Amino acid sequence: MRIERELMRGAGPVAVLKLLESGPKYGYELVTSLAEQGEGVLDMGQSTLYPMLYNLEAQGFIKAAWEEGDTGRQRKYYSLTPNGKKRLANSVEQWRALAKAFAGLGILEEGKKSRPALGGATS
Amino acid sequence: MIRKTERQTRSWKEWWDLLNRTPCSEVFRGHLSGSLPKDRKWYASITSLFNRSVDPSSILKETGLSEEVRKSILQIARSAGSSRRVQTDYLREFLQSLRLVLKISPEQQLADLPVELADRLSVAVPLRALDRLRAPGLSLVHTLPLELSKLIESVVRATRLWKREKVDVARELLNHCEDGLAAGVLPEQILAAFGDPFAAARLIRRSKIRQRSRLWHLQHRMFLGLGCLLLFTFFVYLWLLVRFLTAVPTIKRDFIGEIDRNSQAIPEANRAWPLYRQALMKLKEGPIGELLKKDTPLSILKPGSPEWNPVAIYLDQNTDSLQLTFAAAALPDFGFIYRDPANRDFLETMSGKGSYDIQIASTHGLMTGLFLLHVQELRRLFRLLELETIAARDAKNRERWVKATGAMQSMGEQLSSGEFIIIQLISSYYSKTTWRQFRRELAEDSGMLTDRDLQEMAHRVAGYAGGGRLVQRLDTPMFFEDLLQRFYTDDGHGDGRLNPSYFAVNAVNGKSWNTNSRIAGMSLSLGEKLQGAALSGVVASRSELRQVMREIELLEAQEAEKPLWERTVSQPSPLKEFLMKWHSSPWDRLRYAPVLKLFQPLIDAGDDWLASLAASGEYTTLHRDATLVAIALTLYHRRHHEWPTSLEQLTPGLLPAVPLDRFDGNPLKYKLLDGHPLLYSVGQNRLDDGGLPATDPSKGDGAPDGDLRFWPVD
Numbered sequence: 001m002r003i004e005r006e007l008m009r010g011a012g013p014v015a016v017l018k019l020l021e022s023g024p025k026y027g028y029e030l031v032t033s034l035a036e037q038g039e040g041v042l043d044m045g046q047s048t049l050y051p052m053l054y055n056l057e058a059q060g061f062i063k064a065a066w067e068e069g070d071t072g073r074q075r076k077y078y079s080l081t082p083n084g085k086k087r088l089a090n091s092v093e094q095w096r097a098l099a100k101a102f103a104g105l106g107i108l109e110e111g112k113k114s115r116p117a118l119g120g121a122t123s
Numbered sequence: 124m125i126r127k128t129e130r131q132t133r134s135w136k137e138w139w140d141l142l143n144r145t146p147c148s149e150v151f152r153g154h155l156s157g158s159l160p161k162d163r164k165w166y167a168s169i170t171s172l173f174n175r176s177v178d179p180s181s182i183l184k185e186t187g188l189s190e191e192v193r194k195s196i197l198q199i200a201r202s203a204g205s206s207r208r209v210q211t212d213y214l215r216e217f218l219q220s221l222r223l224v225l226k227i228s229p230e231q232q233l234a235d236l237p238v239e240l241a242d243r244l245s246v247a248v249p250l251r252a253l254d255r256l257r258a259p260g261l262s263l264v265h266t267l268p269l270e271l272s273k274l275i276e277s278v279v280r281a282t283r284l285w286k287r288e289k290v291d292v293a294r295e296l297l298n299h300c301e302d303g304l305a306a307g308v309l310p311e312q313i314l315a316a317f318g319d320p321f322a323a324a325r326l327i328r329r330s331k332i333r334q335r336s337r338l339w340h341l342q343h344r345m346f347l348g349l350g351c352l353l354l355f356t357f358f359v360y361l362w363l364l365v366r367f368l369t370a371v372p373t374i375k376r377d378f379i380g381e382i383d384r385n386s387q388a389i390p391e392a393n394r395a396w397p398l399y400r401q402a403l404m405k406l407k408e409g410p411i412g413e414l415l416k417k418d419t420p421l422s423i424l425k426p427g428s429p430e431w432n433p434v435a436i437y438l439d440q441n442t443d444s445l446q447l448t449f450a451a452a453a454l455p456d457f458g459f460i461y462r463d464p465a466n467r468d469f470l471e472t473m474s475g476k477g478s479y480d481i482q483i484a485s486t487h488g489l490m491t492g493l494f495l496l497h498v499q500e501l502r503r504l505f506r507l508l509e510l511e512t513i514a515a516r517d518a519k520n521r522e523r524w525v526k527a528t529g530a531m532q533s534m535g536e537q538l539s540s541g542e543f544i545i546i547q548l549i550s551s552y553y554s555k556t557t558w559r560q561f562r563r564e565l566a567e568d569s570g571m572l573t574d575r576d577l578q579e580m581a582h583r584v585a586g587y588a589g590g591g592r593l594v595q596r597l598d599t600p601m602f603f604e605d606l607l608q609r610f611y612t613d614d615g616h617g618d619g620r621l622n623p624s625y626f627a628v629n630a631v632n633g634k635s636w637n638t639n640s641r642i643a644g645m646s647l648s649l650g651e652k653l654q655g656a657a658l659s660g661v662v663a664s665r666s667e668l669r670q671v672m673r674e675i676e677l678l679e680a681q682e683a684e685k686p687l688w689e690r691t692v693s694q695p696s697p698l699k700e701f702l703m704k705w706h707s708s709p710w711d712r713l714r715y716a717p718v719l720k721l722f723q724p725l726i727d728a729g730d731d732w733l734a735s736l737a738a739s740g741e742y743t744t745l746h747r748d749a750t751l752v753a754i755a756l757t758l759y760h761r762r763h764h765e766w767p768t769s770l771e772q773l774t775p776g777l778l779p780a781v782p783l784d785r786f787d788g789n790p791l792k793y794k795l796l797d798g799h800p801l802l803y804s805v806g807q808n809r810l811d812d813g814g815l816p817a818t819d820p821s822k823g824d825g826a827p828d829g830d831l832r833f834w835p836v837d
Binding site for chain 1 (some may be wrong): 291292294295296298299302303306316317318319320322323326327329330331333334
């Protein structure tokens, strides 16, 4: 299921920050992780991902560096900055509060089994 | 070393991959083609591309490529730029890639090279050009499918970012595509998942710009702000320009027409000017003519002296003019009509052909440019009368003297109600000159005049300009109203904006041939139009100027009511003070430019002649009062055969009261000097110098030192 652009604007950056929490990643890696761990909801193409990454970099939440990858080719790896970590923590708190509120309204089902968190870390 | 069988079985893609892994040094050892001479030949061909003056098409001929491919490649090279150097550089890049491909694919004959391969390389080369300068780690060529290469190239180009930013984005997008292909994703799937390329370019641009430094953002905002300000200024200016050029004045008052109507209301038989005109037309100039045109004091001409001979001839030749002048002076009103066609011959005789048309045109333009030739020429008749007076006095011909001085006084009286201050000043001059003649005769008291003559003289002098204290008001309100109605539009509520007539009128001589501002607007130069538009945005409005002029008028009225001893004539007049205050401030010079244009001569003049003009009424009053005292003294002397010791002795019988010295507010100064009366005023310096004359008596009332002596006449 694809979500609306406005929702993606809020959710996309949080998802990317969460993925980077586990370590530096490059663009294609982020796209595939979002597709797999987001159950297809957070699918995004290059035209969405890279502007988002550049915005996060401009805001100081992530930093980028060209490094040689396993194929010998140079890739741009993104990693979380301390500000990014704070921002992620803040966003996660807000999303959880939102989820709780939605659960109270009956929008979300309560007691749903927790899934593996994005990036591999368990919540 | 690559074996022949391998070359035959590998696809071009595989050979590209092989090339990416092969160091250049191996290439030059002939390890790609298996033939060193061939590799060297190709290497030489590559280096020959450094010769930038070589024609790209001749380079291509050496490659042995088919004509179709050569055309395609040449087209690609020519699209890189218009100069041969740019094309050659591009071709060098392109052929370098192409030759390496040919070397690893020996089974592909030159003629077999597909055009599509050339097209593919055409996309790769621009990307590689980005890479060449900044990213040495990027692959020499990319093996992406053509559609993906084109997509990335178009997105990167559409971002319109700085070069290094483009390289960064290109590298990242290329890597993403290659990662996708490496993971087994089909090119079509990558393409579909990319999204809208132009939206992507826009978003990438926006987000990349956010990454630029704060200094850049600050500069960018400043430039944007400046640009907005310039754009705003441009539109405001455009609006002002249209507003200015479409402004049309409404001439509601024809001041000259009003003056003419007043003159036309006078019965023709009572109008003196037609007779004066005839007198002037008949006036014969002689050797004395030049003398009379200048301000030569006639007192130097004494009957009986050799200098008097031409005067006698002049008087003799101009008897007709003299008689006509007497007849004119006997009429009650001057009656000059500015737009009278009867003046044509007179004007063209005095000032040349075409001067009548100039006169008429000046009556339709700004009043500051009005020609007053009639007043200027009238002076010749006045001087004729002066000479007649001197001759009559010498001949002790009472009748002739009374007639001449009477005509002089009448001329002054006729002009005293003149519509312009310049005419009123001329009236004052004529009157003071006449009274000086009276006092000169009275000082000698040759017995030519009877007591009755003296009494009638006293009545006439006392009645000048209605009698009483003379208050001289300026005529600036009329000129100012005329200025406003010509330079400004009229919105019907007392306000208006500047119109092109401001430039069409030369305020120095007031020439304006067009009162229609549309015509005036079209005749303006481009500079005047642009200047006018800017000026119209800052200049004071019609209502503002009128308000200011009302304040000035009030100040002037208050000043005019003050007696001379309460004013310091050396101080600037209220009008000049206002004008100088405006003139000293650059902003005010802009705001009040229309008024300053009108009064520029006053600003430029070192002296404040307006202050002197405003004081002229007081001077005339002083001269008149002194003449009355002189008449009273003469009558007293005739009755008592002695001079009074003080002026109080003349009251109340011969004088109602002792007149005041207008300069100090005290009674006029009188004393007996060697048994003879001396009547004087303290003058400009307000100090009683005991009747000592000024160092330069020719300065008259304005002499800065000494006393003003009325009797005897100097």
